[in-house]
Amino acid sequence: MDEPVLGILTLYLNDQKQLEERHIYQKMVVAGKKLGLTVFVFTPEDVDHEQKRINGMWYHQKSGRWTRKWTRFPTMIFDRCRIQKSYRFEQLKRFRSKYPKLLYLNRPLRNKWTIYQVLSTVPSLKKYLPYTRQYSGIQDVQRMLKERPLLYLKPINGTGGRGILRIQRLRSTDGMVYVEGRDHQRQVIRPQKMTFSQLAAQLSCWKANDRYLIQQGIALKLPSGRVHDYRMLVQKDGSGVWSVTGCAGRVGPLHSITSNLHGGGQAVRMEELLTQWIGDEARIQDVRKEAEALSLEVAAFLEKRYDALCELALDLAIDQRGRIWLLEVNPKPAREVFYRIGDKVTYRNAIVRPLEYASWLYRKKAGIQLPDSDPPPMPPADSDSKE
DSSP states (O other): OOOOEEEEEOOOSSTTOOOTTHHHHHHHHHHHHHTTOEEEEEOGGGEETTTTEEEEEEEETTTTEEEEEEEOOOSEEEEOOOOOSSHHHHHHHHHHHHOTTSOBSOOOOOOHHHHHHHHHTSHHHHTTSOOEEEOOSHHHHHHHHHHOSEEEEEETTOOTTTTOEEEEEOSSSTTEEEEEEEOTTOOEEEEEEEEHHHHHHHHHHTTOGGGEEEEEOOOOBOTTSOBEEEEEEEEEOTTSOEEEEEEEEEEOOTTOSOOOGGGTOEEEEHHHHHHHHTOOHHHHHHHHHHHHHHHHHHHHHHHHHHSOOOEEEEEEEEOTTOOEEEEEEESSOOOHHHHHTTOHHHHHHHHHHHHHHHHHHHHHHHTOOOOOOOOOOOOOOOTTOOO
């Protein structure tokens, strides 16, 4: 029997064919080989549809170099494509539409609004969701601020903290709000007071309309004035079962309303951050167990609803009373947060588990029984690793 081949499907970041996670793919190629998987990387641009072949990118561990080679379609596909506003994303949609019967480890999820609506139908999950609605005009902001002193506006399909605003009601000034956030280039917007008319004009320039959400704000500022949240990673393991890979805290830079690492955030161990925030050790352990159980329930439910999934990252807020809030679900999670806190075991597992799952899935489809095995050793992490 031929060795299974895993194709990592991604998108170039620009016309120079830059890849965002090349160093991660290198580690996956090496780890895959130890599991009996041949791994290569490709984008929709690299596909010759007439000849039904792919001009894939292949990493060679000995030389540390990447080369190109034409190959047939892989046995399985690991979709790592993130949303872009480009022709490349349109190519991706055409690829998915043209080849729906290929064996994918994961499928795309819907936008944030649809995911919120779907999760809201489950009573055990709804209680963790901040109140959210679609933005249709400035009157929605005015109504919501009458009930809640703080809210966030965020793009339905936004990533990396782009285009997010934090809006706070000012008690001392009638008709004024305090606005801060990041623009669509992820640049920090200087905090300022605005009238509702000024805010409406800014959102009109951004063409917000129904492509934005209004979400209940959670008080997450540490005594330092920096906001924080938590990134929980859940993945399928080598037995095809959802499991918690790890969780880490993220602390945003000063004057930032988001904690994203790409936006200058700092990674902190979950226990360390919860100790600062909540303090009580017993309460911290209860919160962690509840957060893990929530994440596994969300993963299982979304997979049942949307078909194949192999990993999800959940962005969680935990208020000072220990209440957990599910802010977002990310189907294409980065792994850098675990590297930055120095958790080498979790970082390794985050890279290897999708490969273990791919190996298990291949053998299941082929009717092969494989004994359990330990994860393969990972090559040393690059000191300048960026994701």
